[in-house]
Amino acid sequence: KQWYQRRVRGNQGEATCTVEADTDTRAYANSNGLVLMATIYGKSGATLTGIFDNHGKNDFKKGNVDTFEFTQMKKVGAIRCIALRVLVGEDAWMFNTMTVTCGNKKKTFTNDDNVWLSNDPDDSGVEFLKLC
Numbered sequence: 001k002q003w004y005q006r007r008v009r010g011n012q013g014e015a016t017c018t019v020e021a022d023t024d025t026r027a028y029a030n031s032n033g034l035v036l037m038a039t040i041y042g043k044s045g046a047t048l049t050g051i052f053d054n055h056g057k058n059d060f061k062k063g064n065v066d067t068f069e070f071t072q073m074k075k076v077g078a079i080r081c082i083a084l085r086v087l088v089g090e091d092a093w094m095f096n097t098m099t100v101t102c103g104n105k106k107k108t109f110t111n112d113d114n115v116w117l118s119n120d121p122d123d124s125g126v127e128f129l130k131l132c
Helices: 001-011
Strands: 015-023 035-042 047-050 065-073 079-088 095-102 105-110 128-131
Touching: 001 047, 047 128, 079 105
Parallel strands: none
Antiparallel strands: 015 065, 015 095, 035 047, 035 079, 079 128, 095 105
């Protein structure tokens, strides 16, 4: 995983960002096989996260809040948006909120439209979602 993280996004800087993802409680909201990355946009630029995965933990369980930490990120200043990308996966995932913290900057994004994330054509989700 670490090799893949470095290969995909490289060393962008010295900032650390965390993303707290709150999975919805409705039926089938959890995901066992979704591979997700994000771009965090701020007043000073953008930075790409690694894959949302806590090694050895079953992430994206229904009703849980998972925290993902990303190091070597670019400083982006005041957080404005997050763009989520599903790379691969075999099911859909529904979240309520995503809270992004980079340094002392923090912003919570709400999935007000109840958008499912998925790249499976049999699901009614989207592969890309940008929230501002």
